[in-house]
Amino acid sequence: MCHERSGAYKKFPTDCGHPAYTEKNFGGKAFAPVDLNTVAKSVGKPELRNCGVCHFYGGGDDGVKHGDLDSTLLSADRELDIHMSKDGAGLDCASCHTTVNHEIAGRYYTEPAQMERCLALPKDYCNRMSCESCHGARPHVENAKLNDHTDKVSCQACHIPTFSRGGKSTLMWWDWSKAGNHADDGKMIVKKDPDGRPTYHTMKGEMRWEKDVTPVYAWYNGGMEYVTLNDTFSPDEPVRINRPEGGYEDASARIFPFKYFQGRQVYDAQANRLVVTKLFGPKGSGAYWSDYDWQKSVEVGMAGNGDFSGEIGFVDTAMYWPITHMVAPKEDSLQCAACHVRNGRLASLSGFYMPGRDRAGWLDMTGWSLVVLSILGVAAHGLGRVLFPFLRRKRDEE
């Protein structure tokens, strides 16, 4: 999978990772048996496709989950991804996601991505996972002031102006509470948008897809805080299932772009906790995709997975997906005024002063009032200098 370069290897969807060893069918598609001999002989250094066959398709289809990773990267032009494009740097995933003892640099659920400010040359056998590993901390030559940003702003924040730029949409909203509707004849309902993405599916509910998406920005030190099955929350506001850690005062945190994915899902309405749902299974097992009964699906799902009050409801949820791929060429990076403006991209980040965005209302009010008063003052004075002699001349004439 990871090292085969023949392109012949394909996993069978429901065989727990195994390929088809004999001719098999799934969903109307035929899976020919894989010639493992050819596959084994093709083993080599992984290229984009090797990683992409899994990581571009997270969430069941092309570009569903990440937004900055989809199959368009395989034939990316410079504008889509300056690193992975053959017209750009022509890098593979493994150029940055280097391995030490076969451990691939990257981020895991609890481990921060390697964000230390270390330089790594191609000859170095080490983690090369941050932009600064190759570009350094003062990469801007033409306008050196930009380098003063690197202590607080991630490279990604400006150099990835939008994500899902390659033409594939990404999933932005998923409302599970709408699932379960069937047509009058009992068949499943599937509605699709012009790109062929499902906007309604009986099994999944309502979905919204977007292309060329503007990220949301948050402080991020590489760590994530997760809401687990044991955590309680307030259902009155969207439950942020994961939340980037860090803030202005945190020296290791940077302003970072995220895909802010929102949804609505079933939860324990009395204990205010997330629940496990059983989705997949035969009829009568309580699996939602067979029985379409949320209550039963949660009861079965929660069996052996902790406490369940027995009362379900639907709660708004949100997730932060870090955006770090689809780096644009420098001429397409964000301009200053994308953020240095009254209501720009960073309008929601507080706790620090940003030129062009912030001001002290009282100071500006006082300042402009004095300026206007002085202008009125000198205007009145000037008018007096014209008017008094004129009136005096008139009086003398009479």
Add this chain to the structure above:
Amino acid sequence: MKNKINMYTRFERLWHWLQAFLIISLAITGFELHGNYRVFGFEQAHILHIQAAWSLLILSAFAVFWHMTTGQWRQYIPTFKNFDKILYHYLVGIFFNEPHPYEKTPEAKLNPLQRLSYLALKVFILPLLILSGLAYFFYNQLPGLGISIGLRPLALVHTAGAFLMLLFLVVHVYMTTTGGTVWSYTWAMVTGWEEVEEKE
């Protein structure tokens, strides 16, 4: 009787107009950076603002040198002698076409009111803007110098200085129209020659 006097030396005039150009450029770009309007775009406004600021610093270095070596700094020694007469002139006399009470000479070209306002400009407003501006520009280097100050107080001091400068500019430009004709003071600063009423 009127007399033409060479009031402003060549350096003074050059300094004055360059400084005027730079300060107005700094104001236009500065208030754009402050988010009040859009003329050049933030990046270009920033580049121009910094270029004008460095230019003004270099010009000021020359001006300080000139003032010290020629002794012209004495022009700004404050005095309250006849201050009331000057104030009376601008508040009352000027409306009755009374002649200006101050006798202007190249050796003492500033009346008491001007001495005070230009001194305030030179020892308060300009240093306030220059120091806060330098700290603003080198903000990332401040911790290395052992200086700990937030960007917000720096920015607010710089903004306040800019408003004071703008106030000075409004009144200053208006005062240039109070000579014999509307343009005579301005023209004097261009040519250096000024017509002065000669006292008996």
